[in-house]
Every structure is written in structure tokens, then in C-alpha cells.
Amino acid sequence: MARIRIYCMAIFMAVFFFWSQSAFSATNNEELIRRLDSLSAIIQQQQQEINKLKQEIQDQKKFNHEVQKKQSEEIQKAVKAENRELEKQFSDLIPKWTERIKLSGDLRLRYEKLFNRDAFRKHGSRTSTPGRDRYRVRARLFVDGKISDELSAHFMICTNQDKNHEATTTNQSFSDDFNDKGIFLHRAYGTYKPKWLSGLEITAGKFKNTFLHTDIMWDPDVNPEGIYERYQYQGLENFKPFIHLGQMEVNEENYQTDDAALYISQLGFDWKFGPFTWTLAGSYYDWANLDNTEYLHNAEYKRGGGNTFVLRDPADPKGDLDYAYDYNLWEAITFLRFKLGPVPTKLIFDYIRNTDSDVPNKQDTALFAGFKLGKEKKKGDWSLFYKYARIEKDAVIGSMNDQDFYGANRKGHKVMFRYMLLDRLRFGTAFFYTDPIKDWDVNSCTFEKNDQYRGHEERLQTEFVFKF
Template identity: 30%
Template sequence: MKKFALILSVLLSTTFASAADDSAAELAALKAQLQILTERLATLEAKQEKTAVQVTETSTQLAEQKPEVQKKDWTSRIALSGDLRDRMEYIDERGKATRTRNRVRARFGVKAEVNDNLNVGIQLATGSDDPTSTNQTLDGAFSSKGINLDLAYFNWKLSDDWSLTGGKIKNPLHKAGKAPLIWDGDLNPEGASMQYDNNGWQATAFVFSVDERKASKDALLTGAQILKSFDMGDNSMSANLGYFSYSQLKGSTPLIDGKARGNTLDDNGRIANDFDLLEGAVEFNTSVADMPLNLFASFVENTAADEENQGYALGFNLGKVKNKGSWSLGYSYMDVEADAVYALFNDSDFAGGETDSKGHILKAGYGLNKNMSFGLAYIASKQDQSKDQQTAYDRLQLDLKFQFK
């Protein structure tokens, strides 16, 4: 009996000891798991705090950058452009001493996008009140040179096909081969024009103010031009027809400086004819040795004059000056009778800016570097074609051109 009690006592103590050992092991395991969970929770809280700080910093940065983004968006709507041309010019007119002069032309323009359909632009340029030249001769004992308003316009896109331009604007009329038969390249008319462009058709209708007068009716220039382009495989062809009518010029003194510039004057020194110009032109565009080639011919007749009322131009343009090493070559022949066009607005270089003349224009250009080129023009012409004695007028121009945009 005593043995049994002893054995039972040993078994019970062993069991309780074993149970105690098991409880201690489980407690230690629970403590270890609790420690792991605590560490994980601390890690998660730290990450959450870091994320909150990053979100706050990002929100602050975006708030600080918002005005800058808006500013960049506005500046992206403004485009600047400009050019500078330094010209050496030699003029040989029969009966007068030869003339050599250095001239510069500087232009600076700003174009702003008001909204998705409306642009406005302003351009300043050197020169004087001459409507066909922004050149400034370098003379006058180093005197300062004048800057004038060359452009001030709006362009309103009314639809995909129609647009309206007003103010002092770039000439919207197409010139075949860029020949200055009717319009000088620097002429920027004043008034309003409506343009249409769709499927190879282009049309322009306009009203321009030539001379505002207090005591009599204003002199106006109104008209329209239609241009149609045709694709011919790798080539293209275009034809245009235009009608341009001046009012209140006949019987008035020639504008600007009173000079006739080849137009017929009456016995009182006033303009003898009206000017209602009918114009037609064709162009053919192809390529030669991977260079663009343009062939053109244009004709004009002043239907308001009975004689000396026709003019024409024909020629070609090969190549285009774009980058360093690129080049261009152009030639045109012009014959402009005395009253074929209003002389104040046609080319101011050809035959000294006079009608009643004919001759040759040879031009060449070469790219010296990016946005930098050299140009040459030689004009061999004769004035006074309707008179008994003609006057030879030759002009050589050497240009160095720089531009940015």
C-alpha cells in the first residue's frame, strides 16, 4: 500500500512538472509572437506616418507649382519672331552718277493666341513711311534710325474653311512665283480680308483703305482672288484669277510724295486713269535632283485705261534655302506698261520702282548656317518704254540675312 502511494505520488509530481514545463513553453511562444506582432505594428505605423508626410509634401509642391504651370501655359501661347538683313547695294542709272549704299532691315514681331480661334499680332520694323520698303539707309552721321508699326492685326478662324483678318495685315493675295508684278514683297495693306481654303480651292475677298480724306471720298482698294491647285502625280499645278479695283485715284495727286512713278498724269499733274486690274496666273511645281522647281507666268490688264495698260511676268525658282549648304536660284522677266498697275504698290527695286519698264531679275541664295544665309539679286531693266528714249537702270544687291522664330 505504501509502495502504491509512493508510486502514485511520483507519477502525479511528474505529470504536474511536465504540465508546468508545457505551460512555460507555450507562454514563451506567445510572448515571442506578441513581440513579433508589436514590431510589425510599429513598422506599419512608421510607414503610415512617412506616407502621410509624402502626401503632404506632394500636395504642397503641386500647390506651389500651379502658378508656374499656368504661367508656362500662357507663355506657350506667345510666339516671337524677327530678322535682320544687312545689304550692300549698287545702282547704275543712265545719266546719273553710280550710287553705292549700305542698308539694313530689322523686324521684330509678336504673335499671341487669344483663344483657340483667334490670334493677334504686332510687328515693328525699320524704314520710313514708304509702303513698299522697310530698308533703312546707314547715313546721317551715325544718327538714330526710326522704328515703325509694320503690322498690327487679328486673325479670326470662323470655321474650318473660313477666316477673317483685319488691321494692318500681311498681303493675303497670292503672287505667282513671288514675282512683284502688282505687289511689292514688303507691302502690308490696311483693312480687312476674308479667306476661304478647302480641297485645293483658296479664295480671298478684301476691302483696303488706301487714303482717308476729310474733304472728299476716301480712296479704297477692293477686290477678290480665286486660286485652284491640282495634283499631278508627284507634281502640282495651280491657277489663279483676280480682280482689284481702286476708287477715287483718278484726278488726285499721286500719294505719299506726289511722284508719278511711271503712271500717266494729266496736265495738272494728277493721276489720269482709274485702276481696275484683271489678273491671271499659272504655276507648275515639280522637282529636279530632289530640289523644288517652280515655273510661273502671270498677266495683268488695267481695264480702266485704254492704252499702256498691260503687264506680264514669267520665270522660274529652283531650290530653297533652309539649312547650311542649301541654295536657291531664280529668274524672272517683267514687262509693265505705264498704267498696267498702280505704281506706288508694285516692286520698288525693279526699274527704280517705276512702271513703263521692262527687264530681268536674277536672284540666288545660299545657306551659311542655321538661320543665316547669303543672298544676291541683280536687276537689269529699262525705264520709259513708251517714250522716244529709254533709260537703263541696273541694280546689284548683296544681302546677309539672320532670322529667329
């Protein structure tokens, strides 16, 4: 800038000089024009110098900017390198086995209202029973550990009822005078997925129920115990058949050779064609030696689940009970998945029949028909679920299926809506409308103990689930 001011002063002095000379010595117009042309040339020359200086200034600014940018990039690289070194030093302090462990869990807070309930009287009439308002909590913690590329171990600890420790619930009710709530081991199992045969899975322990099913067969909270083997053929792109076998230990008896057990065989396929994915499976359930179960055979578990029982000793009306029939169940289950516009849609159908020849007609069949719209993965997602179910009295083990629906000898509807308020916060509400298929036998050995309370019921649940 100083140089520019000097050049401007020089121009001014030149103009003054020539103007003075013209005032005293110019004698005609030609001389005046010559001097003006000379002055114009000087001005143009000085303007070129000024432009050159301006360009030098712009080049200097550009150079300074590039230097600052390069310095900033070098500083950022140095900071990142330092952070990587600090992360490495920190990771070296953490035991390596923690890298193979994954922790997750959830917390569910639920309000549940039971209303419009009725019960049966000894002479066969019905009477209304008081409603019920319950506030309940469920807390679950999952631990998944990778042993190798083929082996893994899994645990789940969770709330449950303190008194009964029921397999069909993970709820704790707000009750018992502020007493602490119990935590129990709900899952503990190991899984082997060999590289030499893709699609094979062998699991042993107390595990998540991986068999295709609906809640007319299993309550969602039941975690079987034993071993299962599953293989799905991976050689075809769109058609993948599978076989799923299970050997479950229901109850081990000391000094007995006939432990209570469950054997499951399931065959099916997943078939993708066009916009559809169709899953179809057939299953056989063989409940063995139910008389040697710990709680089931005495109708002490979930009030017997609505099944038919007989006295083990007819002369002792207060003695042990046994199931009146065997439970050899055939099941056909199917899911059809597609998109209804942009909405994920699933149609569901499940049919079960108890093939024990002693089971009377109209007591041996269960069915489920329903659908689900939407999904629940991220904030803003929603889903709507509906089912109709009809479960005859001895179609399934009533103590092991959905206990919000009330076991066997039951029919009715369920509607459920869920909405993701945040990626890890879900709101849900569900409504049940259920009735017994047939009136309970007032002369049965379980009527006064359990059955008389299983009349019409309506149930409303509202909940929030926090995931981490």
C-alpha cells in the same frame, strides 16, 4: 583569392607527401602508378573547387554591376523628378499669357550698288548719271499671340525711311550723320479661323498680303489695310478651290464721302496630280477714288511710279496732279511646282491688264515669267531665281510694285541666288538689269519732277540675313 592560395598550398603538400612516400616505400612500378592515380584524382577535385570559386567571383561581379546600374537608374529618376518639380515651380512664376505668345524676327545687312545709269534730257537725249553705293539695314520683330483656338493677334514692328515712311520698303540706309533709325508699326491685325467651317479665314487690320501675286503687282514690303475673307474648300484631297476677297482702305478723307479704296476679288484652285502641284487664280482689282489718296495722286510717292498723270488745273502748272486713267485690273496668275530630280522647282507666270477703256494700247499690259530652283530652310540649302518682267506705263499702280525694278514703263531681268550658311543665317545676292519700255514724254507734267531720272540702270545687291 585567399582561399585559392590555401588550396594551392594543400595540393603542394599532398604532392610532396606522396612523392616522399614513394621515395622511401615504393617497391615496384605498380605501387607507383597507384599512388600517381590517387594524386591525379586529388588534383582534379581541387581544380573543381578552384573553378567553383572563380564562378562565385564572376557571379559576385555581375551582382555588383546590376546593383550599381539599378542605383544609377534610381538616381537619374530622382534627378529628373526634381528637375520637373523645379521646372513646374519656375513655370508657375511666369505669367500664363506668355505661353500663348511667339516672338521671332530677323536682321538684314545689305550692300547695294547702282551703276551704268542714265537719265533723259529735256530735248530727248540721254546722259549718264553717277553710280550709287548704299549700305542698308532692315530689322523686324514679329509678335504672334493665340487668343483662343479660333482667334489670334499679330504685330510686326520694323525699320523704315524716316522721312517718307514708304509702304514699299523696310530699309534704312546708313546715312544722316549717325542719326538713330526709326522703327514703325508695319502690321497689326487679328485673324478668325472658325472651327465650324474649316478653311475659312477672316482678317482685319494692317496685314500681310495673302493674295496670290508677284512683284509686278505688289512690292513684297507692302502690308495692306482693311479686311479680307478667304475660304478654301477642304472636302477634296487633291483639288482645293478657293475664293479670296479684300476691302482695303487706301486713304480716309475728312469731309469727303469718296474715300480712296481698293477692292480685290480672287478665285482659284490648288490641284495636286502626280508629282505636280498646280495653282491657278484669276483676280480683279478695282482702285477707287485715287484722286483722294494722300500721296499717290500727286506723284509724290515713289516718283509717281512711272504712271501717266495730268494737272488737276491745267492753268496751274505747279498745282495738284491726278492719275490720267482709272485702274481696273484683271489678272491671271499661275504657279507649277514639282521636283527636277531632287531639286524643288517652281514655274511662275503672271499677266495683268488694265481694262479702263481710256488707256492707250501698248500702255495697259504687264507680264512676269520666271522660275525658282531649290529652297532655303536649313544649312546647306540654296535657291536660284530668275524673272523677266515687262510692265507697260499704265498697267498697274507703279508706286506699289517692286521698287527695285522701278515701277511701271519698265522691262528687264532679275537674277537672285541664296545660300543657307547656317540654319538661321542666309547669304543672298541679286542683279537687276532694267530699262524704260518707251522713252519718257519730255512734255509730261511729271518729266522734270520724276521721269527724267528713270533711264537704264543696273543694280547689284549682296546681303546677309540673321534669323531668330
